[in-house]
Amino acid sequence: MKLEYFFVLVISSIISFCSFSCEKKNVEAPYALTISEGFINPIGFYDSRPTLSWKLPVSEQVKSQTAYQVVLASSEELLPNNPDLWDSNKQDSEQVSFVKYQGKVLESRQKVYWQVRYWNENGKVSEWSEANTFELGLLHNIDWKAKWTGLDTAKDSIKGVRKFLMHKPQYLRKGFTLPNHVKSARLYITAKGIFDVHLNGKNVSDDVMPPGWTPYNHRIETLTYNVTDFLEIGKNVIAVELATGWHSGRISRGKALYDNFASPKVLCQLEITLKDGSKQTILSDESWKGTTNGPIRLAGIYDGETYNANFEIPNWSTSNFDDVSWQNVEVEPISDDVQLEPKRHTTVKNKTIIKDVEIVSVKENSVIFNLKQNMVGIPNVKVPMKKGDTLTIRFSEMLLNDGTFYTTNYRSAQSTDYYIAAADGIIEYKPKFTFHGFQFVELSGFDKEAKPETTWVEGIVQHSDFEKNGTFTSSHHKLNQLQSNITWGLRDNFFDVPTDCPQRDERLGWTGDAQVISPTAMFNYNTHAFWTGWLQSMRETQSEHNNGLIPFIIPDVLQNNNGSSGWGDAGVIIPWDIYNITGDISVLEENYDMSKKWVSYYQSKAENYIPNMYSFADWLQPYPEKTGKIGNRGDTPKELINTAYFAHSAHLVSKMARVLGKTEEEKIYKKLYKEVANAFENTFFDNGKFTGKKQTQTSYLLAIYFDLLKPETKVKAQKQLLEEIKNANNHLGTGFLGTPLLPKVLDDMGEIDLMYKILFKETYPSWFYSINQGATTMWERWNSFSKAEGYNPQSMNSLNHYAYGAIGQWMYERIAGIASLEPGYKKIRIAPIPNTDFLNSASASLNTPYGKASSSWKIENKTFQLEVVVAPNTSAEVHIPYGSIENLYVNGNLFKATSNIKLIHSDKEFFVISVNSGTYKFQTKL
Numbered sequence: 052m053k054l055e056y057f058f059v060l061v062i063s064s065i066i067s068f069c070s071f072s073c074e075k076k077n078v079e080a081p082y083a084l085t086i087s088e089g090f091i092n093p094i095g096f097y098d099s100r101p102t103l104s105w106k107l108p109v110s111e112q113v114k115s116q117t118a119y120q121v122v123l124a125s126s127e128e129l130l131p132n133n134p135d136l137w138d139s140n141k142q143d144s145e146q147v148s149f150v151k152y153q154g155k156v157l158e159s160r161q162k163v164y165w166q167v168r169y170w171n172e173n174g175k176v177s178e179w180s181e182a183n184t185f186e187l188g189l190l191h192n193i194d195w196k197a198k199w200t201g202l203d204t205a206k207d208s209i210k211g212v213r214k215f216l217m218h219k220p221q222y223l224r225k226g227f228t229l230p231n232h233v234k235s236a237r238l239y240i241t242a243k244g245i246f247d248v249h250l251n252g253k254n255v256s257d258d259v260m261p262p263g264w265t266p267y268n269h270r271i272e273t274l275t276y277n278v279t280d281f282l283e284i285g286k287n288v289i290a291v292e293l294a295t296g297w298h299s300g301r302i303s304r305g306k307a308l309y310d311n312f313a314s315p316k317v318l319c320q321l322e323i324t325l326k327d328g329s330k331q332t333i334l335s336d337e338s339w340k341g342t343t344n345g346p347i348r349l350a351g352i353y354d355g356e357t358y359n360a361n362f363e364i365p366n367w368s369t370s371n372f373d374d375v376s377w378q379n380v381e382v383e384p385i386s387d388d389v390q391l392e393p394k395r396h397t398t399v400k401n402k403t404i405i406k407d408v409e410i411v412s413v414k415e416n417s418v419i420f421n422l423k424q425n426m427v428g429i430p431n432v433k434v435p436m437k438k439g440d441t442l443t444i445r446f447s448e449m450l451l452n453d454g455t456f457y458t459t460n461y462r463s464a465q466s467t468d469y470y471i472a473a474a475d476g477i478i479e480y481k482p483k484f485t486f487h488g489f490q491f492v493e494l495s496g497f498d499k500e501a502k503p504e505t506t507w508v509e510g511i512v513q514h515s516d517f518e519k520n521g522t523f524t525s526s527h528h529k530l531n532q533l534q535s536n537i538t539w540g541l542r543d544n545f546f547d548v549p550t551d552c553p554q555r556d557e558r559l560g561w562t563g564d565a566q567v568i569s570p571t572a573m574f575n576y577n578t579h580a581f582w583t584g585w586l587q588s589m590r591e592t593q594s595e596h597n598n599g600l601i602p603f604i605i606p607d608v609l610q611n612n613n614g615s616s617g618w619g620d621a622g623v624i625i626p627w628d629i630y631n632i633t634g635d636i637s638v639l640e641e642n643y644d645m646s647k648k649w650v651s652y653y654q655s656k657a658e659n660y661i662p663n664m665y666s667f668a669d670w671l672q673p674y675p676e677k678t679g680k681i682g683n684r685g686d687t688p689k690e691l692i693n694t695a696y697f698a699h700s701a702h703l704v705s706k707m708a709r710v711l712g713k714t715e716e717e718k719i720y721k722k723l724y725k726e727v728a729n730a731f732e733n734t735f736f737d738n739g740k741f742t743g744k745k746q747t748q749t750s751y752l753l754a755i756y757f758d759l760l761k762p763e764t765k766v767k768a769q770k771q772l773l774e775e776i777k778n779a780n781n782h783l784g785t786g787f788l789g790t791p792l793l794p795k796v797l798d799d800m801g802e803i804d805l806m807y808k809i810l811f812k813e814t815y816p817s818w819f820y821s822i823n824q825g826a827t828t829m830w831e832r833w834n835s836f837s838k839a840e841g842y843n844p845q846s847m848n849s850l851n852h853y854a855y856g857a858i859g860q861w862m863y864e865r866i867a868g869i870a871s872l873e874p875g876y877k878k879i880r881i882a883p884i885p886n887t888d889f890l891n892s893a894s895a896s897l898n899t900p901y902g903k904a905s906s907s908w909k910i911e912n913k914t915f916q917l918e919v920v921v922a923p924n925t926s927a928e929v930h931i932p933y934g935s936i937e938n939l940y941v942n943g944n945l946f947k948a949t950s951n952i953k954l955i956h957s958d959k960e961f962f963v964i965s966v967n968s969g970t971y972k973f974q975t976k977l
Contacts, residue, residue, distance in 0.1 A: 077175065078108075078176070079177060079178065080108070080177050080180045081107055082106055082108060084104070085103075086101040087101045087580070090580070094277055095273070096393060097188065097394065097395040100151070100157075103121055103149075103150045103165065104149055105180065109903075110923075113177075114923060114968050117145065117174065118142055119170070120168055121150060122134035122138050123163055124163070130164055136157070138154075147169070158190070159190045160187060160322075163187075164183070166182050188274075192387060197318050197320045197336065199385065200223065200318070200335035200381075201223065201317055201380055202343060203381055204221060204315065207219065212301065218294075220294040222345040223317060224290040226286065227289075227331075228286055231284065233283075235279050235323075235324045238289075239273055239319065240273065240276070241261075241273040241317075241319075241391065242262060243315050243316045243317075244298045245294050245295070245297075245298075246292060249292075250282065251288060258274070258400065263547040265591075266591045266605075267389065269390065269591035271391055274394055274398070278321070288370045289333060292483070293316075294315065294347070295315055297606075299313060301352070320334055321333040335382075340378065341380050350485055351485060353463070353464040353465065353466065353556050355465055355469070356485045357468070359471040360472055396515065398515070401511050402513060402542070404509055404511055405510035408423070408508050416496065417495040419450075419456075420494070425448055425828040425850060427487070427488050427489075427512065427514065427542070427546065430468075431508070432444060432481070434501075435477050437498050440472050443495045444467065444492065445466070446467070447489060448489060448850040457842060461554055461555050463556045466487050489554065494507065514545050517576045520574065520577040521575050521897040523575075524893070527890050529811075530811075534859065536821075536828050537856035539828045541568070544851065545581060548560040548585055554851060555847075560606060561604050562602075562621035563621065564787065564852070564853065565621050567854050568854060568856060569621075569625045570628050571858075579629065585605060588605050589605045590641075590645045593648060596652075598652050601652070614664070615666050616689070617668075617692060622646055623646040626641075631874050633874075633900060634875020639710055646700065646707060647716075653693070656693075660694065660731075661730060665689075666689035667787075668692050669684070669692065669785065669788045670786045671786045672747070672786035673815070673834065681843075685747065688750075691743070694730065695754065698727035698759055702721070705720035728757075735750070736760065738764070739760070739767020739771060740768070746775055747789075752789050752793055754768055755768055755796050773805075781809055798865055803884045806865075815834055820834075830852055831850070831852035863895050865883065867893045868880075868881050868893075868895075869896075869904060876897070879925060879926070882929075883930075885910060899922055903920055905918075906918075910977070913976060914974060914976055915931070916973070917931065918970070918972050921971070922968055928955070928964070929963065930962075932960075934976050936957050936962050943972070952967075953965045
C-alpha cells in the first residue's frame with residue numbers, strides 16, 4: 052500500500068506540475084513594433100511624443116487583443132519591470148496601433164527602449180516583445196552649436212539655361228584628432244543645398260541628394276548618422292561634397308525663391324563620446340577649408356551633371372591630404388526664422404538596378420540603349436574612352452520614328468550629363484547631384500575603336516525609401532501591365548516629395564495630382580510618413596497666407612499667390628485618406644486647422660456659396676480625336692468644380708470634427724456643407740440634368756459622389772451620367788478630377804459591369820490605350836502618344852505622370868475585393884465582383900496596421916473559389932457573389948455557423964459571411 056501510495060503521489064505531482072506549467076505558459080509575443088508612421092528602431096527621430104504600434108502573431112492562440120501594457124525606459128536593463136519613462140499599466144483595449152506616448156518629456160539625443168505585451172481573447176497574457184528602440188535627433192535650433200559653412204559660389208557662378216546662374220559644387224573638409232578610442236559618435240548634418248558626406252574616406256550613408264526638399268524659408272530637415280565605426284584614434288577628417296539641389300538651383304520657370312540665389316552651405320555637428328568618458332564635438336565653422344576646383348564642375352536637377360576626371364583630388368576625403376592651398380570658408384549663424392528639425396520621412400535611396408538593356412541603334416561614335424522601362428534615377432556607365440574626350444549622356448522617354456530622341460517634352464530641361472576622361476581606358480561613372488526620367492540613354496564621345504556592348508549602361512532606380520504595402524495581380528496581362536504602370540509611376544514620382552513628373556523643367560509637388568492618387572499610393576506602398584512629411588510642408592506654406600490659401604504646388608516655388616479647387620483640397624482630402632487607411636488619428640489632429648483654413652479660403656471667394664476663384668478644372672479631359680480640340684481645362688465649368696469642392700471639403704471637415712470630438716464645429720461645417728450643396732443643385736442642375744452648354748461626365752460625377760443633390764434628383768442625375776457614358780460609346784470622358792470618381796460612382800450605382808467595360812476598353816481614351824502604344828508608366832494625357840499619329844503636339848506631355856493611376860484603388864477594392872469598413876482596416880469588406888467576360892481570377896494583399904489581409908478568387912469548372920486572410924484582432928464581411936448558402940463550402944466543409952463564422956445576409960444575388968481573424972477558403976457553384 053505504501054508503494055502504491057508513493058506512485059499516486061508522484062503521478063499527482065506530475066499532473067499538477069503540468070497543469071501549473073500549462074496555465075502559466077504565456078501566448079506568443081507581439082511583433083513588428085513601430086513608432087509614429089511606421090518607423091523601426093530609428094535614430095535621429097523627429098517626434099518626442101510618438102505613437103506606438105505593434106502586431107499580434109498569427110496563431111491559433113490569438114484571435115484578438117483585450118488589453119495591453121507598454122513600458123518605456125532609458126536603458127534596456129530597466130525593462131520590463133522598472134520603466135523610468137512610462138508604464139501604461141494594463142489597459143483594457145483592443146488598440147494595437149498609434150497608442151499615444153504619455154510619459155516623461157523626451158529630449159534631443161535621448162535613446163529610448165520599449166516593450167509591449169497584450170492579453171488575448173481568453174485573458175491570457177503574452178510574452179513581452181523584444182525591446183525596440185528609438186533615438187531622437189536634435190529637436191530644436193538651440194541644440195545646434197555649428198554654423199552654416201561654405202564658399203561664396205555666387206560671385207563666380209556661371210550662366211546656364213535661360214541665363215540662370217549656376218553655382219559650382221563645393222568640396223569642404225575639416226581635420227581633427229581623437230586621443231582615445233570611440234565609444235559612440237553621431238553626426239548631425241544638413242545643408243542649404245544637397246550633400247554627400249564622408250569620414251576618413253568612407254561614405255557615411257547611401258542617401259541620395261539629402262536632406263531633401265521642404266519650404267526652406269520655414270524648415271530645413273536634418274539627418275542623424277551613427278558614425279561610431281568610421282572614427283579612429285589619431286588623425287580624422289570629415290569631408291563634404293555640396294551642390295545646389297532644390298535650394299539654390301534652377302526651379303521651375305527660372306525662379307529662385309530661397310535667399311536670393313544664396314550660395315549653398317552645410318551645417319554639421321559631429322558629437323563623439325570616447326571610451327574614457329570624455330566628449331568631443333566637431334562643428335562646421337570658420338576652421339573648415341574648401342574648393343570648387345573638384346571633378347564635379349556643374350550639377351543641376353533639370354540640366355544634369357558635368358564631371359571632369361582631370362580635376363579629381365586624390366585622397367581629399369582622407370586624413371593624409373594637405374588642404375593648405377584650399378580657400379577659407381565663410382560662415383553664417385543659425386537663424387531662428389528657419390526651423391531645423393529631424394527629417395520626418397525616409398530619404399531617397401538607390402532602390403533597383405535595371406540590367407536588362409538592349410542596343411537599339413549605333414551610329415558613328417554614338418549608341419542608343421533601351422532600358423525597356425521608363426524610370427527615374429541615374430545611369431551607371433562603364434565605357435572605354437580616350438584621354439581628354441567628353442562622353443555625352445543624353446536621356447529620353449521615347450524615340451521618334453527616325454530612331455532619334457523625343458525630347459520636346461523635356462522642354463528647357465537639358466537633362467544631359469558629361470564626363471571628361473583623364474586617361475585612356477574604361478571609365479565608370481554615375482551622376483551624384485542630379486536625377487533623370489528616361490527609358491533610353493544615348494552615349495556619344497566614347498572610344499571610336501570600341502564596339503558598343505549592352506553592359507555599358509545600367510539604370511539605377513531612385514525613389515524615397517519606402518517598401519511595398521500591397522500586391523495586385525489578375526488573369527489578364529494588360530490589367531497586370533496597368534498595375535505595373537501604376538506602381539512604376541508612383542515610385543518614379545515620389546522623389547522626396549510627390550512630383551507631377553520626373554523629366555521636364557518642373558518636377559514639382561502639384562497638389563491636385565497628389566490628392567487623386569493618395570489612396571492608390573497607400574495601397575501599393577507604405578507611404579504614411581511620406582505623406583505626413585509633405586503635409587507639414589503644406590501647413591507651413593499655408594501659414595504665409597492669411598486667407599487660408601493652399602498653393603498649387605508644395606513647396607511653393609511659383610509664389611503666384613493663387614489656389615485652385617481640386618488642388619488646394621489636398622490639404623483636406625489626403626489627411627482624411629490617411630486616417631481611413633491607417634487609423635492614425637494624429638494626422639487629423641495635425642491637419643485639422645489647415646483644413647478649416649482652406650474652407651475659409653473658399654468662403655472668402657464665394658458669393659451666395661458659389662466661389663469665384665481660379666481653377667485648373669477637370670485638367671486634361673480627353674476630347675474625341677475627330678474634333679481636334681486640345682484644351683487643357685476641359686468642358687466642366689470652373690464655377691461648378693469650385694462649388695463642388697467647397698461643399699466636399701466642408702463635409703470632410705465636419706467628419707474630422709466628429710472624429711476629434713469637436714461637436715459644435717461638426718454642426719457648423721455640416722450646416723455649411725448642406726448650404727453649399729443646396730446652392731450647387733439650384734445653380735447647376737435642373738431636374739437632375741446639368742444646365743451647362745456642354746454635358747460632361749465629370750459634372751455628374753462630382754454632384755453624385757460628393758452627395759450634392761437631393762435623393763430624387765440624384766437618381767435622375769445617375770441616369771444622365773449613364774447616358775453621357777453611352778454617348779461616348781462606353782468610354783471615359785474625364786480628366787484629373789473626374790477620373791478617380793468614375794469607378795466609385797459606378798460602383799455605388801451597382802454598375803460594376805459597365806465599369807469593367809470602361810476599364811477594359813482598348814481604344815482612346817482608355818487605360819489600355821496607352822498600354823497598346825507601349826507605355827510602361829502612366830501618362831499625363833490620355834493621348835500622349837499613338838503609333839499611328841505620333842506624339843501629342845503640346846510640349847506639356849509627360850510620359851510618366853501618376854494621376855490617372857487612381858484607378859488602382861478600384862482594382863484593389865472591387866476587382867480583388869479588399870476594402871476598409873472601419874479606419875485602419877479594423878473591419879474589412881472582402882467583396883470581389885468578378886466579370887468573366889474579362890477575368891477568371893484576381894488577387895490582392897495588404898499589410899494593414901493589424902497584419903496581412905488578402906483576397907484571392909478564381910473561377911474554374913463553373914466553381915467560384917475565394918481564399919481570404921483576415922489579420923488578428925480584426926474581422927471581415929465576406930461577400931459571396933455566386934451560388935447559394937446551401938452549396939457553400941468553407942475550408943472544405945459545408946458552411947456551418949460557429950463563433951468565428953456567421954451568415955449575416957442572404958438573397959438571390961449574393962450572401963454575406965461574417966468572419967473573425969484567420970484563413971478561409973470559400974467555394975460555391977456558379
